[in-house]
Amino acid sequence: MLDDVIKAYNEAVLDTDRAGALQVVSDAVIQGISPEDIVFKVVIPGLDLMVKAISEGFDTNLAQHFMTSQIAADVTEKMLVLFKAPPQIRGRVVIGTAAGDLHTLGKRIVIGCLKAQMIDVTDLGVNVPAEKFVNEAVARDAQVIGVSAMMVHTARGENGAVKVRKLLKEQGLEHKIKLVVGGAPFRFDTGLYKVVGADAWAENGVSAYKAIIDCIQEVKQYGH
Ligand code: B12
Numbered sequence: 416m417l418d419d420v421i422k423a424y425n426e427a428v429l430d431t432d433r434a435g436a437l438q439v440v441s442d443a444v445i446q447g448i449s450p451e452d453i454v455f456k457v458v459i460p461g462l463d464l465m466v467k468a469i470s471e472g473f474d475t476n477l478a479q480h481f482m483t484s485q486i487a488a489d490v491t492e493k494m495l496v497l498f499k500a501p502p503q504i505r506g507r508v509v510i511g512t513a514a515g516d517l518h519t520l521g522k523r524i525v526i527g528c529l530k531a532q533m534i535d536v537t538d539l540g541v542n543v544p545a546e547k548f549v550n551e552a553v554a555r556d557a558q559v560i561g562v563s564a565m566m567v568h569t570a571r572g573e574n575g576a577v578k579v580r581k582l583l584k585e586q587g588l589e590h591k592i593k594l595v596v597g598g599a600p601f602r603f604d605t606g607l608y609k610v611v612g613a614d615a616w617a618e619n620g621v622s623a624y625k626a627i628i629d630c631i632q633e634v635k636q637y638g639h
Pocket residue numbers: 477510515516517518519520521522524525560561562563564565566567568595596597598599602616617618619620621623626
């Protein structure tokens with residue numbers, strides 16, 4: 416029965432049919448499939464399938480990419496409240512768009528993917544000052560700051576990731592909080608993340624969580 420649910424869910428996701436995907440999982444729960452199985456055996460493998468499709472150049476488009484992450488985040492949030500025991504949160508991230516930058520779509524995709532992977536995410540919104548990234552990360556005990564920047568000047572400029580790195584350094588937080596960046600300028604120049612002082616970057620939402628999980632693990636292992 417689980418195989419049928421996986422098939423129906425993936426079909427709905429590829430059709431970008433949010434209502435259909437939600438219907439599939441709520442029917443499955445009524446039929447006795449556990450919310451835990453829905454998240455770990457249906458939703459997360461669905462995201463992995465999308466990673467594979469993108470990296471192997473299958474015919475996936477932006478709408479499918481966007482909807483996979485939004486549906487995954489939606490379903491996960493609905494299932495989490497039904498879990499027998501609260502799920503273990505794998506880490507905490509604060510994320511926002513760099514100062515001067517109002518682009519939101521990429522960040523939303525990343526957030527959807529992280530939530531479905533049991534990462535606690537705080538969305539700081541757009542046009543976020545560097546000080547806010549750092550202050551919120553400290554207040555929320557986050558292991559990772561995620562900065563999204565879609566324009567060359569907000570990616571490279573003095574008020575974005577560069578300033579976040581400077582503040583982390585000044586406040587002695589570099590071992591406790593990692594900096595991960597993303598956005599078109601980092602895709603065009605894959606060495607740019609180092610130039611702006613980031614610890615890692617990711618080229619799309621469905622792979623962002625892998626870079627972020629690595630950073631979370633590094634902080635948990637060595638960050639004390
Ligand atoms: C949609 C769009 C807009 C929309 C934004 C709507 C919204 N709510 O987001 C609107 C119309 C508002 C807009 C405005 C502007 N835009 Co615009 N916009 C775009 C466009 C067409 C697509 C961006 C997008 O959404 N891509 C799709 C998402 C899914 O991709 P993504 O953002 O790259 O995100 C993925 C990855 O990068 C990664 N990622 C993203 N963030 C993060 C963060 C982390 C931590 C990680 C790990 C990964 C990660 O994962 C994401 C998911 O896969 C791009 C062109 C382009 N092809 O990129 C121009 C573009 C970015 N815009 C541009 C410009 C110039 C502007 C304006 C200045 C235009 C103007 N004259 O007013 C304004 C700026 C406003 C501002 N201050 O920010 C330029 C930037 C040029 C440059 N080299 O700097 C571009 C490149 C267009 C161009 N070719 O000229 N824009």
